Amino acid sequence: MALNVVIMAAGKGTRMKSAIPKVLHKIAGASLLDHVVRAAAALGSSRTVVITGHGAEQVEASLAGRDLRFVRQEPQLGTGHAMQQAVPALDDGNETTLVLYGDVPLIGTASAKKLVAACGGRQLALLTIELADPSGYGRIVREQGPAAAQVRAIVEHKDATPAQRAIRETYTGIMAAPTALLKRWVTALRNDNAQREYYLTDVVAMAVAAGVPVVAESAASEAEVAGVNSPQQLAELERAWQRTQAEALMEAGVRLADPARLDVRGTLTTGRDVEIDVGCIFEGTVHLADGVRIGAHCVIRDTRIGEGTQVQPFTHMVQAVVGARAEIGPFARLRPGAELGAEVHIGNFVEVKNSTLAAGAKANHLAYLGDATVGARVNYGAGSITANYDGANKHRTVIGDDVHVGSNCVLVAPLTIGAGATIGGGSTINKDAPAGQLTIARAKQMSFPGWKRPKKAPKAA
Ligand code: UD1
Numbered sequence: 001m002a003l004n005v006v007i008m009a010a011g012k013g014t015r016m017k018s019a020i021p022k023v024l025h026k027i028a029g030a031s032l033l034d035h036v037v038r039a040a041a042a043l044g045s046s047r048t049v050v051i052t053g054h055g056a057e058q059v060e061a062s063l064a065g066r067d068l069r070f071v072r073q074e075p076q077l078g079t080g081h082a083m084q085q086a087v088p089a090l091d092d093g094n095e096t097t098l099v100l101y102g103d104v105p106l107i108g109t110a111s112a113k114k115l116v117a118a119c120g121g122r123q124l125a126l127l128t129i130e131l132a133d134p135s136g137y138g139r140i141v142r143e144q145g146p147a148a149a150q151v152r153a154i155v156e157h158k159d160a161t162p163a164q165r166a167i168r169e170t171y172t173g174i175m176a177a178p179t180a181l182l183k184r185w186v187t188a189l190r191n192d193n194a195q196r197e198y199y200l201t202d203v204v205a206m207a208v209a210a211g212v213p214v215v216a217e218s219a220a221s222e223a224e225v226a227g228v229n230s231p232q233q234l235a236e237l238e239r240a241w242q243r244t245q246a247e248a249l250m251e252a253g254v255r256l257a258d259p260a261r262l263d264v265r266g267t268l269t270t271g272r273d274v275e276i277d278v279g280c281i282f283e284g285t286v287h288l289a290d291g292v293r294i295g296a297h298c299v300i301r302d303t304r305i306g307e308g309t310q311v312q313p314f315t316h317m318v319q320a321v322v323g324a325r326a327e328i329g330p331f332a333r334l335r336p337g338a339e340l341g342a343e344v345h346i347g348n349f350v351e352v353k354n355s356t357l358a359a360g361a362k363a364n365h366l367a368y369l370g371d372a373t374v375g376a377r378v379n380y381g382a383g384s385i386t387a388n389y390d391g392a393n394k395h396r397t398v399i400g401d402d403v404h405v406g407s408n409c410v411l412v413a414p415l416t417i418g419a420g421a422t423i424g425g426g427s428t429i430n431k432d433a434p435a436g437q438l439t440i441a442r443a444k445q446m447s448f449p450g451w452k453r454p455k456k457a458p459k460a461a
């Protein structure tokens, strides 16, 4: 069924104490609002309207290029007033309109779908939750009498009588309404209440008066309807989200040293027998093939890691591709365009950028490979670097198969080292080195017989 989704995102978020608009704060690397926009898309919304106000330009810019309509609400006179601004942007052809909050990021598709289905373009469906401490929230007021009594109204906390304040069933802020009726109802809202606001929740009593059925559906968890108003709540929902990610990974067979010490900020896909130690962060799209083991405290973004590879602690990878049975780290850094073949070893304090290393190549200690093509089984010594940048342009270094580069070499690009060559330690190589030969480019060692070390002059008295 075709669906409108309205996302309320005009509010200020004073308690965040931040210059950043509230809905642009992030959970798992994506803004709160982005989570909600994705939920709308997952529900099959054909028209998503975002209501902006505080920081409107920034908020709209953050979603540029997405298939959304923006409407501005200035000033913010309540949720009903917000909906009045959204009404002209709705698609009348969509029978149902779902209301979401931009600061309630973890709304589950199952609950939202249930609500949309309950509405069916004919009934007013409210997502509700029983809270131990309902204070501040709108209360679901039902008819007196038998259980499962009809919903009669939502009463805001500030307008509620003491008896109504005792009600623990609260409104989550999420509803699904018949589009045509919603449009009619919101034009009739008034602000004669404790807060002098236009309450969207007043449409409930209007529906009851018009004989339109009102149904309440329960949320699946507190987390999915929890709003973010403070850094504390932001951190709580971050943990809730990460717990869900960790559960899903373990469900798929991944062995996590501690599900509470994992952060996935994007999509992590895994093969069989993957192990992840504590404190790792996965960003963007990361794939770990069968048998991959990730040591503690690695940060890995937009990277694919091949079967059986071991990544030791404190390794950082961005836009890299790592082959099978490789050994990376500890303290290795793979930058964009690092493409490592099978059984490559990259050791401590080795940085690789925009370089391919063929199978079995090794750079085990303190080295830099930038803009290089490295052949199979190359051994790249400690302290050696490619001088790939002349201050204006970058140049390539091509190292043939089976080359040995000694320690502390500077390979001045553009440069080609032929297959099987050996480069003597401490060499600065700025001309191509022939295949199969030993090339050395360093000052000759000299000794001075009879040389005396200068003595300190005696101090003047
Ligand atoms: C609202 C509900 C209340 C419910 C609660 C759940 C009304 C009148 N009350 O409370 O029953 O229990 O949500 O959290 O709807 N917003 C705008 N423009 C405005 C006002 C709000 O865009 O003028 C947005 C806010 O940014 C926020 C959401 O709407 O995302 C809810 O606003 P908030 O003030 O937190 O909720 P209440 O109105 O107090």
Ligand code: MG
Pocket: none
């Ligand atoms: Mg309010």
